[in-house]
Amino acid sequence: GWKRGSSFLPGIDVTDTKLSTSAFLLLHQARAERFFRSDHTNNWAVLVCTSRFWFNYRHVANTLSVYRSVKRLGIPDSHIVLMLADDMACNHRNPKPATVFSHKNMELNVYGDDVEVDYRGYEVTVENFLRVLTGRLPPSTPRSKRLLSDDHSNILIYLTGHGGNGFLKFQDSEEISNVELADAFEQMWQKRRYNELLFIIDTCQGASMYERFYSPNLMALASSQVGEDSLSHQPDLAIGVHLMDRYTFYLLEFLEDIHPASQANMNDLFKVCPKSQCVSTPGHRTDLFQRDPGSVLITDFFGSVRKVEITMETINLTPHTETALAYVDQLPVAQIIHQKPKQKDWHPPDGFILGLWTLILLVFFRTYGIKHLKHIF
C-alpha cells in the first residue's frame, strides 16, 4: 500500500495499508461509476432572440421564458449568454412598462428583476453570434459576453425569430444560413468547445436549419418542418400582440414540471407539442448524437447538476513547528571552530556622537581659548 500524511512507521501498518488500499480502490470505482453517466462537468446556455420591433413581442417572451427555466434549474448567469433586442419592456407601446408577459392575463412576468442581457439592441448580429460560438472575440470583450466552455461542457442553444428555408433572419437586416451555422459548430468541435450540444429552434421552417449539421454530438429540435410555418399561441387583448409561440409555450409547460433532480429524458422532450397542439410538426435530429436519447436527462442540458466528490484525504500541515534538525543538516565541526568573525563595514559616526564631540570641543576651546586651535590644524 501507500501512505500519506504523517511520518512513516515501518513494520506496524502493513495489514492496515492493505485494507486501506482495497477500500480505496472500491471507493474509486464507485466514484468512477457516478461520473460516467454523462461526460459533462458544466453547463452553458446561449439564448438568442433574433427579432426586434413591437410586433415580435412573442420572440422576446419565448427567449426570456427559456432563460427563466434554465436559471431555475441551476445554470448561473455567468454561464448564460443572452442575446435580445430588449426593446419590449421599455417600448412606448407597452401598456405595462418594464414587464414582458408570457401568458395572457399577465400571469407571469418573465422580465423580472434580475435578467442579465449580455448582447442587447443592435449588438445582436450574425457576426456577434458567430463570434460567441467560435470564440473569436476581440480581447477586450468582458467575461460575461464570452462562451468560455471547455471539452466537458454541455451547451444549450436556443434560437427564435423569423426564418425561412435554410436561413434565419437577424433583426430584419441580415440573415444566417444553415451552412454557416453548421460550419460554426464544426469550428467548435475542432477546438473541443463542447461535449454535447442541444440545438432548439422555434421559427418557421425551422427544420431546415439543422439539415446541414455534420459535427458529432449534436442533437437538434425544431418547431416546424420545411414548408411549414410555426404559429403563435395566443394574443393578449390588453397588450395587443401575440405573447408566445406555440412550440415554446408547450415546451415551457413541460419544463415547469422538471426540477433539478428529475429523471425525465429526451424522448419526453421530443413528444412536446404534437401536431394537434402545435399545428406545425416539430422535428428532431439525433443521428449525430452518440448516446441514446433515452439515456440523456433533460437536466443534462437545461440544468446544471454538478458532479461532486467527497474529499477523502487532507494534508497534515502542522502549524509552524520546525522539523527537528537532522544530523546531516548541521554545520560540520571544522566550519564551526574555524569561523572567522564577520567583517563589519565601517560607517561614519552617527549624529549623536558627532554632536557630543562637537560639544566637548566647544567647551574645551571656550575654556582654554581659541589659540589652542592652531595645535590641531
Place this chain on the structure above:
Amino acid sequence: MTARHPRTPAPLLVIGQRFLTQLLIGQRPRRTGSLWPSFHSRWPRWKWVSFLFILPRRRRSPRPQSGMKVRPVLSDPEKQRGRSAAVAIAALVIAAGIPLWWKTTETYRAWLPAARISELEALQLELRVEVEVVFARGTLSPEQQKKVPASRMREQTYESCCKSKSLCLVEADHALHTLTETSCGSVVIYIIPEASALLPQDMRVYVGRSRTALLRSQVASVVGAGLPEVLAALDPQMEQVLQTMSFNHQDVTAALTDRLRPGLSTRDSLADSMRAFKSSPGYEITFSLLNPDPKHHQLHWDVEAALDAYIYPLLHKMAPVANFSVDSQILYYAVLGVNPRYDASASAYTLSADSLAHVINPVEARLGSNAASSNPVLNFLLYVPDSLHSPLIIRNDQKQEVASNAFHSPRWGGIMVYNVDGAYGNDTQFPVDIAIDMSRVMGVFLSQLRLMLGFQQTGAPPGFVLEAAGREGVAEWELDRLLWSRSVENVATASASITSLAQLLDQIANIVINDNIAQQVASAVTALQAAVAELEAGNLALALEHSREAISASERAFFDPSLLHLLYFPDDQKFAIYIPLFLPMCVPILLSLLKIFREVQQHRAEKRAKRD
C-alpha cells in the same frame, strides 16, 4: 405676360410663337383694346433669341416611313475602323480588365508554412527519461563490479546516527538528494542490497520527495556479470518505478483524451482527466469565506498569512506550468441552497452525498469573478454554518462521517464546512469572535487544489512506498509527472489547432489571412518542433517551455477575431451581384466580336467562291 421659366417646354412656346415676332422685330402687333398685356421680361432680347435653338426644328429631309429601316451606309475604311475598335476593346477587356478584376477582388492571404503543418498531422512523440542507476556497496558481486563500467565511482560513506527508525528513510533520502544534481524530468534510482535494513521487509521500493528512488534488489545473484545482463535483470522493477515516477501509458492517453477515440483510456484516467483543468496559460484561484450568520459569529481568518505559508510555495513550484492569480473574499448572509437534516443519533445536522450536488449552484451566483481575464477559475469556499444548524457534517454514500468535512466538484473547486459550535457555550454574548484554524482549512484546500491542478491520486503498485509531500505541497517527481502530461497535452492541442486552422483556411478561400496570423502560425510550428525535439532529448523543462509557447501562439492564431468566415455566398447571390455590372458591358463586346467573326467567315467564303 408674366415672366416664364426659360426652360419652358417647347409646346408652350409654340403656342406663344406669335410673341416672338415682337421680340425679333421689336414691335408687337398692336391691337386696340388688346386683351394681352405687354411683354416686359427681365431678360434681354438676345437671350430669348437663343431659345430658337432649343425649339424643335423641322426636319430637312422628309421623315421616313415607319417599317422601313434605315441603315447608315458606311464606307469600307469606316467599317475597318469599327472592326478594329471592337477588337481592340475586347482585347483590352480580356488582357487588362479580367486580371484587374481578379486582382482587386482577391483577398489578402499571407503565406502559411503548409508543408510543415502537414508534417504535424503525423506527429510522433518520443518521450525520453534520463535515469541514473547507482549501485550501493554490497549489491554487486566483485566480478560484476569489475566488469560493470562505472561512469562515476564515488566513495562516499554515509554515517548516520538514526535516532529512531522512523526518520531514517527520510534522512537517507535527503542525504542522497544532496549527492546528485537532478535535472527536471530525470530519475535517480539507488539499488540497495537485499539485506539492507533501511526498507522494511515488505517494501521493495521507496520513492522520496525529490527525484530519487530506493530499490531493493539482489543483483549479485544474476548469472552473467556484464552490464547488459545486470540491467536486464533490473529492468522490470525499474520500469515499474519509472511508470510511477514519470509517466505511464494511462497518463499519456489521458493527456490525449480528446484526440483519441473514446474507449482507449481507462475509466479511472478519464475520471482524472475530467477532474483536472485542461492546460491553460493561467488560472484564477478565489478563496471565499461564507458567513451566513454574522449576528452570532464574527469570524476572523488570516487568509493572507495562510496563503503565504501553505499555498504560495505550491504555486511558485508550478510557475513553469501556468500563471496563478489568487484572491479572497468574505460573503455575508450566503446560505447553502440545501436544507440539512437533523440526525438525532449524531446530534448534528447532516448533508448527504446526493444533496451536495445542488449546493453549488445557488452559491455560485453570489461569487464574483475577475471580469478582465478569461482564465479558468477555481473556487474554494469555507462555509461556517449558522448557529441554528451547527454542527453540520457531511456524510458519504455509506452514511459515514467524512473526516475532512469537505467535498469538491471537478473543474470547479471545493467547499469545506467548518463547525464552530465547540468554541462557545450557550450563554455567551453574541456575536462571538472566532478565529479560524487556517492550517486545518488549508490542509483540505491544498489537497483539493492538488487534485484540481492535475496531481492524480493514482494508487502505487504493491510493494511501493511513496513519501508524502507534506508542507511543500508537491514532491518533485509528482511535479515532473504533471510536466510530462502537460507537455504532451500542450503539444497535442497545439498541433490539432494548427492543423484544423490550416484546414479551415484552405476550405474557405475567401478568408483574409493577415500577416500577424501567419506569423503566429509560423512561430507555433517552430515552437512545436522544438518541443518535440526537447522531449526526445529528455529535457523536460525546455520541452514544457516550448510547448507553452506553441500552445499560446496557436490559440492566438486560431481565435484571432479577424478570421470570421461570414463569407458564405450562395451561387445565386454571386450571379445577382455580377450580372448587372458585367452583362451590359460584355454583351455589346461579344455581339460585335460575333459580328466581326461572321463577316470574316463570309468574306472567306466569298473569296473561296471567287477563287473557285
